[in-house]
Amino acid sequence: MKKANRYDTSALPEAQFEPGSHGRVLKNKLGIKSKRLMDKVEREEQLRVIGKLAGIYDADHRFTTTDICNIHKTWLGNVYEWAGKYRRVNISKGDFCFAAAMQVPKVMSEFEKGPLYEFTPCNFKTVDQIAKSLAIVHTELVLIHPFREGNGRAARMLSNLMGLQAGLPPLDFSGIIGKRKNDYIQAIHAGIEHNYLPMERIFNAVIRRTLRIRGHRQL
Numbered sequence: 352m353k354k355a356n357r358y359d360t361s362a363l364p365e366a367q368f369e370p371g372s373h374g375r376v377l378k379n380k381l382g383i384k385s386k387r388l389m390d391k392v393e394r395e396e397q398l399r400v401i402g403k404l405a406g407i408y409d410a411d412h413r414f415t416t417t418d419i420c421n422i423h424k425t426w427l428g429n430v431y432e433w434a435g436k437y438r439r440v441n442i443s444k445g446d447f448c449f450a451a452a453m454q455v456p457k458v459m460s461e462f463e464k465g466p467l468y469e470f471t472p473c474n475f476k477t478v479d480q481i482a483k484s485l486a487i488v489h490t491e492l493v494l495i496h497p498f499r500e501g502n503g504r505a506a507r508m509l510s511n512l513m514g515l516q517a518g519l520p521p522l523d524f525s526g527i528i529g530k531r532k533n534d535y536i537q538a539i540h541a542g543i544e545h546n547y548l549p550m551e552r553i554f555n556a557v558i559r560r561t562l563r564i565r566g567h568r569q570l
Contacts, residue, residue: 360440360452365433365499377500379430392430397504400425401511401521410516414471414509416463416497422512423498423505431500438499447540449496458495466491473513478558479551481517485510485558486550490542514558520565522557 360366367378375386383389404422408414424435437455441448450458470484489506496502507524514522527535531553538549 363439365431365438366440377431380432381430389430393427393501393504396426396429397508401508404508404512405515408512408516410474411472412516414467414513416459416467419459419492419497419505419509422508423501426505426508427501433499435498437497440499442496442499449494455495455497459497462491462495471513471516473516475517478555481514481519482551482554482558483547485513485554486538486547488513489554490539490547490550493539494542510554519558520561523561523564524557526557526560527553 372384427434
């Protein structure tokens, strides 16, 4: 009898793909096999809950890792069994590896004591100050990638909630496409060395674009 490998994570729900999806869609509560349909459902769920989340966290709220898990679960709880729970599998994109799964609880605790404590509640007054706080929190959370799926979008939802604390309208990230998408990825990588200036520039542009499109006065 073959001895089980206690480090084998292949049997975990978050490591499973939906049968018939050809390895393109994670196992889900809805039995969805199409990547296009799953993307649509996740977008619709995100739109459904953002207003609800805005009503939970007020302008004086200091965010915690528990809140981040709640954001993720509120968004994807109807879709994935493991929504809102730290991943137990290692993940990467291309040649880039995110924090090892066994380290996620530790680095998330450090994240709470560091950037979350320092930059929330996000009650800064100038665009530059707000952009800096959003950039650091966003970059660090994406680098950790605490969940199996939906990390970048959960991080943007947190950015939106922090922006609301600062008196901003919902942020418009639609300009991050093409070359700007590559700039965004490079800004995430720069954060490994605690260089947040590239991401600060991106958030500065996002904030100013949002204010212009929404017709709000500049801060």
